[in-house]
Amino acid sequence: MNFDFSDDQKQLRDQARKFLAxxxxxxxxxxxxxxxxxxxxxxxxxxxxxxFLGVAIPEDFGGAGAGHLELCVIAEExxxxxxxxPFSSTVYLVAEALLIAGxxxxxxKWLPAIASGEAIGTLALFEGKGNPSPNNVKLxxxxxxxxGVKKPVADGAIADFAVVAARTGSSGRDGDISLFIxxxxxxxxxxxGLTNLDPTRGQAEITxxxxxxxxxxxxxxxxxxLTQVLDRAAVLCAFEQVGGSDxxxxxxxxxxxxxxxxxxxxxxxxxxxxxxxxxxVSATLARSNSYYGAWALSTNxxxxxxxxxxxxxxxxxAFQHCAKNNIQVHGGMGxxxxxxxHMYYRRANAxxxxxxxxxxxxxxxxxxxxxxxxx
Amino acid sequence: MNFxxxxxxxxxxxxxxxxxxxNAPKQYEEELxxxxxxxxQLKNANILEVAKAWQKKKADAxxxxxxxxxxxGGRGSSPIERVIWQQEEGPFGQLSRMFIIGHGMCxxxxxxxxxxxxxxxxLPPLASGEKVWCQLFSEPAGGSDVxxxxxxxxxxxxDWVVNGQKIWTSGAHYSxxxxxxxxxxxxxxxxxGLTMFFLDMKSPGVExxxxxxxxxxxxxxxxxxxxxxxxxxxxxxxxxxxxxxxLTTLMNERSAIGAAVSTGFPELFEYCSSLMLDxxxxxEDRAVRSKLASWAVKASGLKYTSMRAxxxxxxxxxxxxxxxxxxxxxxxxxxxxxxxxxDLQGAGGVVSGEDAELAGRFQAMLLRAPxxxxxxxxxxxxxxxxxxxVLGLPGDIRVDKDxxxxxxxxxxxx
Numbered sequence: 001m002n003f004d005f006s007d008d009q010k011q012l013r014d015q016a017r018k019f020l021a022x023x024x025x026x027x028x029x030x031x032x033x034x035x036x037x038x039x040x041x042x043x044x045x046x047x048x049x050x051x052f053l054g055v056a057i058p059e060d061f062g063g064a065g066a067g068h069l070e071l072c073v074i075a076e077e078x079x080x081x082x083x084x085x086p087f088s089s090t091v092y093l094v095a096e097a098l099l100i101a102g103x104x105x106x107x108x109k110w111l112p113a114i115a116s117g118e119a120i121g122t123l124a125l126f127e128g129k130g131n132p133s134p135n136n137v138k139l140x141x142x143x144x145x146x147x148g149v150k151k152p153v154a155d156g157a158i159a160d161f162a163v164v165a166a167r168t169g170s171s172g173r174d175g176d177i178s179l180f181i182x183x184x185x186x187x188x189x190x191x192x193g194l195t196n197l198d199p200t201r202g203q204a205e206i207t208x209x210x211x212x213x214x215x216x217x218x219x220x221x222x223x224x225x226l227t228q229v230l231d232r233a234a235v236l237c238a239f240e241q242v243g244g245s246d247x248x249x250x251x252x253x254x255x256x257x258x259x260x261x262x263x264x265x266x267x268x269x270x271x272x273x274x275x276x277x278x279x280x281v282s283a284t285l286a287r288s289n290s291y292y293g294a295w296a297l298s299t300n301x302x303x304x305x306x307x308x309x310x311x312x313x314x315x316x317x318a319f320q321h322c323a324k325n326n327i328q329v330h331g332g333m334g335x336x337x338x339x340x341x342h343m344y345y346r347r348a349n350a351x352x353x354x355x356x357x358x359x360x361x362x363x364x365x366x367x368x369x370x371x372x373x374x375x
Numbered sequence: 376m377n378f379x380x381x382x383x384x385x386x387x388x389x390x391x392x393x394x395x396x397x398n399a400p401k402q403y404e405e406e407l408x409x410x411x412x413x414x415x416q417l418k419n420a421n422i423l424e425v426a427k428a429w430q431k432k433k434a435d436a437x438x439x440x441x442x443x444x445x446x447x448g449g450r451g452s453s454p455i456e457r458v459i460w461q462q463e464e465g466p467f468g469q470l471s472r473m474f475i476i477g478h479g480m481c482x483x484x485x486x487x488x489x490x491x492x493x494x495x496x497x498l499p500p501l502a503s504g505e506k507v508w509c510q511l512f513s514e515p516a517g518g519s520d521v522x523x524x525x526x527x528x529x530x531x532x533x534d535w536v537v538n539g540q541k542i543w544t545s546g547a548h549y550s551x552x553x554x555x556x557x558x559x560x561x562x563x564x565x566x567x568g569l570t571m572f573f574l575d576m577k578s579p580g581v582e583x584x585x586x587x588x589x590x591x592x593x594x595x596x597x598x599x600x601x602x603x604x605x606x607x608x609x610x611x612x613x614x615x616x617x618x619x620x621x622l623t624t625l626m627n628e629r630s631a632i633g634a635a636v637s638t639g640f641p642e643l644f645e646y647c648s649s650l651m652l653d654x655x656x657x658x659e660d661r662a663v664r665s666k667l668a669s670w671a672v673k674a675s676g677l678k679y680t681s682m683r684a685x686x687x688x689x690x691x692x693x694x695x696x697x698x699x700x701x702x703x704x705x706x707x708x709x710x711x712x713x714x715x716x717x718d719l720q721g722a723g724g725v726v727s728g729e730d731a732e733l734a735g736r737f738q739a740m741l742l743r744a745p746x747x748x749x750x751x752x753x754x755x756x757x758x759x760x761x762x763x764x765v766l767g768l769p770g771d772i773r774v775d776k777d778x779x780x781x782x783x784x785x786x787x788x789x
Contacts, residue, residue, distance in 0.1 A: 001378050003679070003686040069376060253766050268769040270755070273762035280761055281700045285676030292679045295376045314672040362668030363661070369671065370658065373648065 003291060005073060012066075013073040019050055020081040026340045032084035032200045033343060038158050038193075039202065044085045044117050053091060054115025057099070062112025068232075068298045072239045072290075079243030079319075082343050084200035086120050086155035088240065088354070092233040094121030097163045097179065101217030101225045106181065110161065122159035124150040124182075124206055125226070131360035132230060134177045134223050139208065141166035141180060145188070146208040154354060156204025157193045159184055164213065165222055177222035180213035188212055198350035200343065230355055231308035235293035238308075238315035241351055242290050245283040245315070248322035248344045252276055252329040259331075272329060279322045286311075286318035306372060309365035316352045316361070323348035378682075380459075384689070387456050391463045394436060399467045400429055407466040423549055426470040430504025440478055440502040447486065447494055448502030454688040473546055477501050477508035481554050484624045485573065488611035497552070497573075509550035509576070511541040511598060512621065516785070518543070518749075519756050521556070522565045522618060523775075523783070526600060528557035528572065535559075535572065535610070537580075537603040543750070547583045547596040550576050554624065555605075556617050561781040568780055569617030574605045590742040636705040639712035639740055640674040643667070646716060646733065657719060666715060673708055677701055699765065702747075703757040710744035713737050 005013070023046050032040055047053050056071040057063025064070075071091070078087050095114050098107055113119035127150055130136040139148025146166055153162070162182045169176035182189065188211030196203040217225050253276055256267030266272050293311030296304040323344040327334035334341040352358055380388055403425060406417055416422055433439045434448060441457045443449020452460075461468055471478075482501055485494060500506040517523035526539025537557055547553070553576050560568035576583070580603035585593040612620035644667060650657040657663045681701070684694035716737035717724035723731075727738035748754050762768040775783045 001380065001384075001682065001686050001689050002376060003378065003682040004690075005376065249766075253768065256768060264772065265769050267762075268772060270759070270771070273766075273768050274755070274758040276766055276768065277703075277758035277761040280766060281704060284680060284700055285673060285704070288679035288683060289672055289676045291376070291683065292675065295378075298376065309668075310672045310675050313668055314676055317669075317672070359661075359665060362665045365668045365671060366658065366664040369644070370648070 003295070005069060009069055009073050012070055013077060016050075016052065016074045016077040017080070019046070020077050020083065024081040024083050026082075026343070029082050029084050029200055029340075029343055035199065039086060039155070040084045043083065044120075047085065047087070048115065048117030051115075053087075053117055054111070056091075057095060057111050057115050061107050062115040064115075068236075069294055071236060072294045072297070075236045075239035076243035079240030079347075080247045082200065082244065082247070082347055086122070086158060086201070088233065088237055089122040089155040089159065090114055090120050092236040093123040093229060094161075094163050096232045097123065097216065097225060097229045100228055101179065101221070106214070106216065110181075113160075119160045120155060120158055122153055122155045122162050123229070124153045124156065124162045124164040126150065126152060131356040132226070134174050135172075137165050137167050137177050139164065139166050141168050141178060141213065144212060144214075146180060146182065146211045146213045149205060149207045151205035152194060152196065152203040153206050155202055156206050157191055157202050161185075162206070163216060164208070165226060166213075168219055168222075174223035175220040177226070178219045179216040179222040179225055181216050182208070182211055182213045186212060196350065198346040200347065201350060227305075231305055232297055234308040234312040234355055234361070235290065235297045235304075237351060237355060238286070238290040238293055238311035241315035241319040241348070242283065242287050244344055244347060244351075245279075245286060245318040245322040248319070248326040248341075248348075249276065249279045249283055251341065251344075252279065252322075252326040255330050266329075275325050275329065279325055282318040282321045286315040289314035306365065306368040309361050309368055312355070312361045313358060313365060316358050319344075319348040320352055381689070384455060384459060388459050388463060391438070391460050394438065395463055395467065398432055398436070399464075400425060400470075403470075404466055407469045422470070423473065426473055427504045429467065429470045430474060434499075434503030439504070440482065443478075443482065443486075443498070443502060447482075448499035453691075455685065458685050458688060473507060473549070474504055476510050476545055477506075477550075480510050480624045481508040481552070481573070484554055484571070484611060484620065487623050488571070488620055489573070490608060493573075493609075501552075506551040507546060507549055509544050509547045509553040510624065511544055511547075511553045511555040512624075513543040514540060515542050519753055521621070522569065524556060524558060524569070526555075526557050527561075528559050528570060528605070530559075530607075531604075533607050534604045535570075535607060537572075537574075537600045537605060539600050541598040541600075542586070542595075544583075544596045544598050545594060547576065547598050548585060552576060553598075554611065556621050558780065559614055559617075562779050563615070564777055565775060565780045565783065566618045567615055569621070570614050571611040571617040571620040572605045573609050573611060574603070578603050578605070580604075589745060590739075592743075594746075636677060636701045637709060638670070638674045638677065638705045639709040639716075639737075640670050642736065642740075643670065643712045643716055646737075647719070650719060652719065663719070670708060670712060673704055677704055699757065699761055702751060703754055703761070706744075706748040706754060709740060709747060713741035713744055717741060 023043050028040055031037060051064045052074050054063030055066045055074060056068050059065035095111065098110055110119060114121060127136060127138055139146060139150060146164060161184055164180045164182050165177055166180055167176055168178040188209055190207040192205045194203045194205055256272050256276060257265055259266045290311045293307045296307035327341045327345060330339060330341055333339050403417055417425060430439060437450050440449040441452035441460055442454060445451045482498060485498060501508055512521055514524045514526060516525055526537065528535040528537045553574055555572045555574055557570055558568050559570040580601040582599040584597045586595045586597055587593055647657040647663055647667060652660060687694040720732050727735045731738055763770055
């Protein structure tokens with residue numbers, strides 16, 4: 001059994017960590033947080049140059065052709081650094097959708113542009129409150145044009161193109177939904193930035209008005225493709241969440257070692273120690289569940305749906321737990337804008353909703369476990 | 376990343392599987408498979424006898440104490456082979472429960488500190504299950520604070536004379552030998568005045584009394600020592616070095632890697648899958664599903680954490696500290712799971728025993744659960760261990776650290 005990343009993959013992780021420590025220090029995250037730029041363009045360019053954007057994209061389409069395990073280790077480092085770039089939208093969601101359902105021409109057009117950093121992509125799925133569900137997709141597609149409103153759309157204000165979920169039928173079944181690609185530079189859209197929990201990752205409202213769109217995948221296959229895309233993204237996001245959990249835990253640990261109160265390090269009080277030990281437990285469970293997700297993702301195993309849901313739940317819980325208790329360990333200072341704790345708190349809570357909420361994934365997990373047991 | 380055996384591992388697995396298939400006591404397989412919740416008994420046989428017979432059979436064929444050297448009754452296997460054996464032994468591994476302390480703690484301590492002639496005479500019958508060992512550390516005044524123990528050993532000629540009381544000794548009532556931590560010098564700080572011995576549990580002056588636990592069962596004992604004589608050649612380590620010797624014993628607890636911990640989750644999931652609530656199937660209920668999902672990811676997280684440790688073993692690495700979370704997570708989880716299962720039974724959940732839902736499986740789990748959060752290190756001690764050894768946080772400030780043992784207060788109020 002080798003339930004671990006290979007030495008090469010670990011080397012890649014070290015390389016990514018070093019790169020991000022240099023190019024994405026907290027100061028760089030703060031620049032986006034404070035609204036000085038919508039995302040870190042220099043970092044995005046650097047990620048492309050390092051080959052990280054296209055690490056799981058085949059060489060034929062301009063990528064490095066490595067694989068999803070490699071993408072997992074990079075995702076972990078992106079989460080650890082709290083990178084303020086549209087990585088998850090572009091790489092986990094849109095590139096995966098193209099790889100699963102894109103025509104050869106679509107792949108040739110968009111995947112090399114993703115790998116080189118020239119095109120930012122986003123998935124336009126949600127329409128206000130609610131979790132992923134065909135019933136929640138109202139935006140209509142007819143005669144090659146889209147009409148409707150999507151929000152929140154992660155990175156919508158900076159995206160060059162979008163994969164859009166649209167309604168093409170009214171039977172009340174999954175087959176009512178189809179996917180489309182929209183070049184957001186071609187007109188027919190209005191984009192409005194939205195304030196959101198985590199300003200280091202923008203959210204937008206996009207209004208489609210007789211917007212020209214090209215089908216992605218067969219008509220009526222949209223929901224089936226989306227389900228696969230969300231599962232794959234759930235594993236990759238879980239690695240970001242694991243990276244963020246570890247960093248939040250480290251910050252809390254370091255502060256507990258530095259800070260003196262009542263004449264001693266606060267890390268010598270059991271109330272603080274035990275809080276940190278529990279954070280370690282959450283982060284470890286999340287890491288182990290995510291490793292299983294990585295295995296299932298990289299081998300396209302039949303276990304992927306269940307593994308992805310488990311990784312998603314475990315990593316969401318861990319990141320929220322570590323981020324909030326990191327602030328608690330810091331006390332009053334943790335609640336200042338100046339300290340970095342809130343950046344992880346914001347990211348943890350935004351990520352907990354991004355692919356659908358915790359309760360949605362809990363429901364998914366139980367459904368999938370039942371299916372497995374029935375089979 | 377894969378779950379495949381290396382060719383050598385696959386070969387070992389095939390050999391082990393074939394031998395187990397041909398030799399295991401299959402008539403008890405079904406019963407043992409269902410006894411995952413802390414207590415193993417057999418309806419129509421004495422489990423101690425069945426366990427001893429299976430262990431002896433394994434020993435005769437070279438399958439006992441796989442990781443021990445051959446000279447002492449083991450097989451000289453690698454750590455990963457031991458894990459593979461556990462996987463293959465499956466439910467029959469339940470029969471090893473009564474040997475866990477002897478094989479996992481007493482044996483390794485003997486190997487590290489006993490005289491060679493003692494190793495050669497005592498270890499093989501320990502490996503083969505012909506002799507059962509127990510560990511005598513905890514005391515009424517020293518549970519989490521083991522070094523606060525008060526059982527005295529005083530030198531008398533070539534012997535030591537022991538007086539005092541131990542508690543929470545698993546299996547003392549059927550043990551032949553034990554390792555015993557005593558205080559030999561109360562005038563120095565507590566960690567410095569301890570000495571370790573091994574002794575014959577049939578020695579005059581040893582009295583074993585079972586403890587009736589809060590659950591009603593009796594898995595543990597109190598052991599009283601009244602002028603028990605132990606020859607000096609049965610001392611393990613130097614006089615006054617007992618604390619360090621005991622650390623060797625406790626470190627060997629880690630060798631439990633790969634052994635599955637009970638969380639109660641599979642039982643609860645199975646239960647909820649068929650349970651009807653007043654307004655429909657439990658498994659369709661949002662609240663039930665949310666609880667199940669949260670526990671599901673804890674259970675799977677523990678399983679894959681263990682697999683990461685096994686992978687490290689497979690590569691010849693020492694597993695990291697991640698495995699220390701197993702008992703902490705599983706202990707409180709099994710309690711919560713049991714509580715919730717009874718909640719789902721409503722007022723009827725109060726009935727326990729054979730007349731209850733599932734013959735009282737969750738009621739028994741609930742009553743046993745408090746013990747799992749205390750034995751082998753309380754939840755709080757486990758959190759201290761993680762905080763200090765894994766995260767590098769400072770140890771507790773110990774007010775008794777430099778105080779001679781006999782000057783440490785023994786009472787709180789009054």
